Amino acid sequence: MNIFVKKFSEKAKLPFRATPGSAGADLFACIDEDVTLQPGERRLIPTGIAIELLDKRSGGFVFPRSSVSSKYGVSLANCVGVIDSDYRGEIKIPLINHSDTPYVIRDGDRIAQLVILPVLLPIFTERDELGFTDRGAGGFGSTGR
Numbered sequence: 001m002n003i004f005v006k007k008f009s010e011k012a013k014l015p016f017r018a019t020p021g022s023a024g025a026d027l028f029a030c031i032d033e034d035v036t037l038q039p040g041e042r043r044l045i046p047t048g049i050a051i052e053l054l055d056k057r058s059g060g061f062v063f064p065r066s067s068v069s070s071k072y073g074v075s076l077a078n079c080v081g082v083i084d085s086d087y088r089g090e091i092k093i094p095l096i097n098h099s100d101t102p103y104v105i106r107d108g109d110r111i112a113q114l115v116i117l118p119v120l121l122p123i124f125t126e127r128d129e130l131g132f133t134d135r136g137a138g139g140f141g142s143t144g145r
Contacts, residue, residue, distance in 0.1 A: 004052040012048025024113030035105040037097040042077045053085040073099030
């Protein structure tokens, strides 16, 4: 699969898979000056790139970098970002600092990871009743242990 990437800045970096088995490709901060995320603060960090997904049945999904979240408490404010196949704007990463210490983001830092996944494109149809299951409408712990 080929993903076309447009750079909005010469210093922007293309997504990069660190190993042949990496599911995610690192996304990099593309900023003119360091950004300090204070505890509890959210900021939108630009990557300087946009992507073109040629298949409508795919999407780009932005996940936190596990090392940044587990070591420093910095993660995505929206848990998982979704890049629709028809979006052509710059990818920006909403980061939040869950820790109790400031976290500095520098130009070129790896701040998230991009995974391209297939998506289903359902047609939603209203019905008065839904099919029966043993579970029914039980949720939030209804299946027990």
